[in-house]
Amino acid sequence: MNFVVRRFSFYFIAIMVAITFNFVIPRLMPGDPVDALFAAAQGRMPLETLQAYKEMLGFVDGPMWVQYLKYIKSIFTWDLGPTIMLYPLPVTELLAVKVPWTVGLAGMSTVISIFIGLIIGTYASYHRGGFVDRFMPGFWAFVGAMPQPVTALFIFFILALSWKWFPLSYGANPDLDPGLTWEYVSSVLHHAVLPISCMILGGIGAWIFNMRNAMINVLGEDYITMAKAKGLSHGRIMTHYAARNALLPVVTAVSMQIGFVMAGAIFIETVFNYPGVGLLLFKALGSRDYPTMQACFLLIVVFVLVANFIADLLYLWLDPRLRT
Amino acid sequence: MLSHPVIKFLRRFYRGNTAAILGSLIVVTVIIMSVSASLIAENEPNKRVARGHQPPSAELWLGSTRSGKDVFSQVLHGGKISLLVAFGAAVITTVIAVVVGVSAGYFGGRVDEILMSITNIVLVFPQLPLLIILAAFLGQVGPLIIALIIGLSSWAWGARVIRSQTMTIRNKEFILAAEVMGESKWRIIFVEILPNLISIVVGGAMGTCIYALMAEAGLEFLGLGDPTIITWGTMLFWAQSNAAFIVGAWWDMVVPGAAIAIFGGGLALLNMSIDQISNPKLKTGSYIKTWRRMKAEVEAQRLQP
Numbered sequence: 001m002n003f004v005v006r007r008f009s010f011y012f013i014a015i016m017v018a019i020t021f022n023f024v025i026p027r028l029m030p031g032d033p034v035d036a037l038f039a040a041a042q043g044r045m046p047l048e049t050l051q052a053y054k055e056m057l058g059f060v061d062g063p064m065w066v067q068y069l070k071y072i073k074s075i076f077t078w079d080l081g082p083t084i085m086l087y088p089l090p091v092t093e094l095l096a097v098k099v100p101w102t103v104g105l106a107g108m109s110t111v112i113s114i115f116i117g118l119i120i121g122t123y124a125s126y127h128r129g130g131f132v133d134r135f136m137p138g139f140w141a142f143v144g145a146m147p148q149p150v151t152a153l154f155i156f157f158i159l160a161l162s163w164k165w166f167p168l169s170y171g172a173n174p175d176l177d178p179g180l181t182w183e184y185v186s187s188v189l190h191h192a193v194l195p196i197s198c199m200i201l202g203g204i205g206a207w208i209f210n211m212r213n214a215m216i217n218v219l220g221e222d223y224i225t226m227a228k229a230k231g232l233s234h235g236r237i238m239t240h241y242a243a244r245n246a247l248l249p250v251v252t253a254v255s256m257q258i259g260f261v262m263a264g265a266i267f268i269e270t271v272f273n274y275p276g277v278g279l280l281l282f283k284a285l286g287s288r289d290y291p292t293m294q295a296c297f298l299l300i301v302v303f304v305l306v307a308n309f310i311a312d313l314l315y316l317w318l319d320p321r322l323r324t
Numbered sequence: 325m326l327s328h329p330v331i332k333f334l335r336r337f338y339r340g341n342t343a344a345i346l347g348s349l350i351v352v353t354v355i356i357m358s359v360s361a362s363l364i365a366e367n368e369p370n371k372r373v374a375r376g377h378q379p380p381s382a383e384l385w386l387g388s389t390r391s392g393k394d395v396f397s398q399v400l401h402g403g404k405i406s407l408l409v410a411f412g413a414a415v416i417t418t419v420i421a422v423v424v425g426v427s428a429g430y431f432g433g434r435v436d437e438i439l440m441s442i443t444n445i446v447l448v449f450p451q452l453p454l455l456i457i458l459a460a461f462l463g464q465v466g467p468l469i470i471a472l473i474i475g476l477s478s479w480a481w482g483a484r485v486i487r488s489q490t491m492t493i494r495n496k497e498f499i500l501a502a503e504v505m506g507e508s509k510w511r512i513i514f515v516e517i518l519p520n521l522i523s524i525v526v527g528g529a530m531g532t533c534i535y536a537l538m539a540e541a542g543l544e545f546l547g548l549g550d551p552t553i554i555t556w557g558t559m560l561f562w563a564q565s566n567a568a569f570i571v572g573a574w575w576d577m578v579v580p581g582a583a584i585a586i587f588g589g590g591l592a593l594l595n596m597s598i599d600q601i602s603n604p605k606l607k608t609g610s611y612i613k614t615w616r617r618m619k620a621e622v623e624a625q626r627l628q629p
Contacts (some may be wrong), residue, residue, distance in 0.1 A: 013441075014448050021454075025461050129616055138343055141596060145534055145588025147541045150560065150581030157569040216605050255448050256481050263452030267542060281453070282546060285460055293460055300453045308448060 003322050007312050011305050018301040022294045023071050075298070084289040091295045094280065099299070101171050102276035105192065105269070106261050106303065109199035116200070117207025118243070118250070124208070125215035126238045137212065140205035148264050152198045152271040159194060160272075166194045169273035195272045202264045203257065210253050214246035221245075247318055254311035255304075262300050337597070344597035350590025354583075358403030365397035369554050377573040387575040389559075390566040395579050398554050403583060406540060406556040409471040413536035416475025418529040421482030426513060426521070428483070429490025440487070447480035452539060459548040466550045470543060474536045482528040486521060493520050523601040530595040534588045541584055556580040 074080065080091040124133040143151075160166045172178070173187040218224070219242055227237045262278075269278035277296050284292035316322050338344055357364060367373045370393065378388040386395040428439040451474075458473050459465050465473075493499065494517065502512050537556075543549055544557025547565075551558050559580035568576035600606045 010441075010444065014445050017445055018449070022457075025457065028461075137596060138593060141592035142585070142589035145538075145592045146585040147538050147545075147560070147581055147588075149542065149545045149564075150577065150584070153564070153569055153577060154581075157574075161570065213599075213603070213606055217603075220605065259448075259450035259452070262450045263542065266453065266456070267545070270546070281456065285456070285546060285548070288460075290461070293457060297453050297457045300450050304448060304450050 003316065004312075007309070011309065014305060015301065018298060019072060019075055020068075022298060023068055026290065080295050081291050083284075083292050085283060085287040085292065091291050094292065095277065095295055095299060098275060098277045098280050101274060102265055102269070102278060103303070105195055105199065105274065105276055106265050108192070109196045109203065110258070110261055110307075112196070113200045113204040114207055117204045118211050118247075120204075121208045121211025122215055122238060122243045122246070125212045125219060126234070126242065128216075133212075136208060140208055143201060144205035148198070148202045149267040149271060151201060152195075152268050155194060155198055156271055167191050171275045191274075195268050195274050198268050198271075199261065199264050203261055206253070206257055206260070207250070210250045211243075211246060214249045215242055217249075218242050218246045244318070248315070251311050251315050251318065255308050258304050258307040258311075262303060337601070341597055341600075343593045347590045347593030347595075347597065350586060351594060354403065354587045354590065355407065358400055358407055361397070361400035361404055365394065365400050367394040367397045369393065369398045369401040377568075377571065377576065379573075380575055386579050387573070389562065389576055390568070390573070395559075395575060398559055399556070399579050399583050402554040402556050402559055402580065403587075405467050405553060406537060406584075407587070409467045409474075409540045409555070410533045410537040412468075412471035413474040413478070413540075414529045414532040416472070417479045417482060417532045417536075418525060420476070420479040421486055421528060422518075422521070422525060424479065424483040425486025426490050426517060429487040430494055430509075430513060430517065432491075436487075439483075443480045443483050443487075446477070447484065449477075451477050452542060455539060455543055456546065456548065459543055464550050465543075465548065467540075467553060467555060470540050470549065471536070474539050478532060478535060478539075482525075482532065485524060485528065489521055489524055490517060493517055523598055527595055527598040530591050530598065534591050534595070537584055537588055541580075556584050 078092055082088040083091050083094055086094060120132065120136060124130070124136055127133060156168075160168050167173075167190065171188060171191050172184060173191075176184045176187055178184060224237060224241055227241045232241075265276065266278035266281055268274070269276045270282045273279065277299055281293060281296040281300075283289075284296060338348075361369075372392040373394050374384055374388040374392045376388065376390045376392045378384055378392075380387045384394055384396065386399065389395055389398065424439050424443060428436040428443075454477055455470075455473055459470070462469065499512060499516055502516050507516075540549075540555065541557040541560060544551075544555060545560045545564065547561055549555070549558055549561065551561060557580075560577065563573075563577040563580070566573075566576070568574065
């Protein structure tokens with residue numbers, strides 16, 4: 001129980017730091033972002049909205065700490081003001097539409113890359129010096145070093161644009177009504193194949209490395225020799241004895257990996273015009289829509305923290321010593 | 325001369341290690357080519373030398389961009405800045421990671437607690453989105469600022485790794501001996517602990533180099549960099565905004581992308597080999613096969629009556 005409480009207070013501090021960051025950044029910048037905003041909206045924005053923005057970014061009258069408290073209140077009441085690019089649509093409504101797509105994309109691709117990565121890593125380390133062990137790490141080191149937007153564009157160009165195997169844009173066929181019909185679901189899946197594959201290409205290498213390295217350390221332990229001496233089958237030693245213990249250090253690396261996943265989502269959603277939070281962030285950059293940008297950032301931080309929390313639960317399940 | 329310890333070490337490091345040889349060759353070649361860009365490339369990177377989007381030919385080895393500039397010359401000159409950003413960010417990150425990691429690991433107690441809670445919070449922040457927001461508020465940022473913000477935001481993982489390694493080392497006998505002999509804390513840190521961390525620190529620095537290269541390319545690809553300065557990232561940005569793939573000018577996009585992938589891949593291969601110095605168990609290579617054959621022979625002999 002202690003473990004969960006400690007982690008929760010950590011997450012709370014982390015989210016407060018993110019909010020503070022969002023609060024401080026507009027104040028450190030040269031000039032007033034609200035004036036820049038007003039200029040960017042090119043007269044489409046009435047004066048009272050400008051005032052609302054000032055409040056949203058915390059530029060209310062009064063001392064700094066009052067501004068700060070008001071800003072925190074606006075975050076926790078989920079009242080982030082209107083967007084600029086699609087004025088006067090509220091930021092929160094816009095985000096709510098985008099969240100499921102990104103969660104699906106990032107979640108699915110992470111689960112698949114962990115699954116495949118762990119299998120390859122386990123296999124490679126258990127069969128040291130074999131084909132998989134000698135060529136997979138080098139190969140994936142190279143694939144992992146390719147800039148994600150370029151790989152994504154390349155795949156997009158060949159499979160979607162030239163060969164027309166996959167759709168060019170959107171998360172589903174826009175002519176279909178969203179719903180749990182076979183038509184709609186299959187359209188969503190068809191649209192998701194390429195973005196998810198690109199995310200997997202970018203992320204799987206790290207899991208293979210982490211798992212292989214962790215496995216190699218575990219395989220030297222006495223209990224593995226013991227299991228072999230008992231005459232257990234290789235499959236059982238590999239999964240129940242070695243892999244299970246090797247998973248612990250791999251799970252700790254999640255906090256770093258998940259940040260990369262979210263970064264990848266920004267590029268890949270942009271390339272495939274996939275309607276998620278990443279594409280929204282990109283579009284907000286283009287139209288200097290600071291409120292939307294900040295909301296996207298906050299949301300991405302929340303995604304990462306939730307993923308970390310899931311990793312914590314996994315850790316708790318894997319390591320019985322923490323369950324006291 | 326040949327028995328100098330450094331040479332001995334290098335010989336041992338490279339022998340039979342294809343990944344390390346290949347990685348070093350790639351990294352050194354790319355660095356030399358970028359540094360001597362103005363000697364190798366005939367054309368100025370910013371000069372219009374041909375019509376737009378000419379395919380690779382005998383005169384223009386890698387074709388021309390939309391605005392008729394020599395892609396070959398651009399990729400060499402752009403490499404200079406991209407590599408500087410990557411190395412600069414790696415130096416900043418490494419210095420912070422070493423200072424935080426070693427202090428936390430060596431001093432322990434309250435220092436460790438405070439430093440590690442800061443590190444854990446920085447670690448949990450998604451770095452690239454953070455960079456994007458910072459860059460967006462700063463307006464278009466030049467390579468120097470990009471190197472600074474990458475360097476200042478990506479030290480947390482390294483600090484954690486270095487801390488745990490420092491903690492293992494500080495409990496070894498030779499550190500206790502040095503403490504009993506009354507050596508100063510600074511001498512223990514710099515003379516006794518740091519040399520034992522070298523492979524981890526160098527490995528971490530290379531990892532950051534790869535990351536910084538990609539982060540820079542990513543930021544500039546999204547249009548947050550200064551598009552007038554030629555780097556691999558801004559080349560990607562221009563290629564993308566001119567829809568290079570769609571009009572069939574694949575070289576415009578593939579060349580800078582491949583440059584990043586080749587250099588990053590070379591660093592990654594080298595990094596793998598450096599990991600193997602700090603943890604020899606991780607080695608891959610043909611000698612494992614030799615070892616397995618010998619083991620099989622021994623077992624076959626044992627089974628014979």
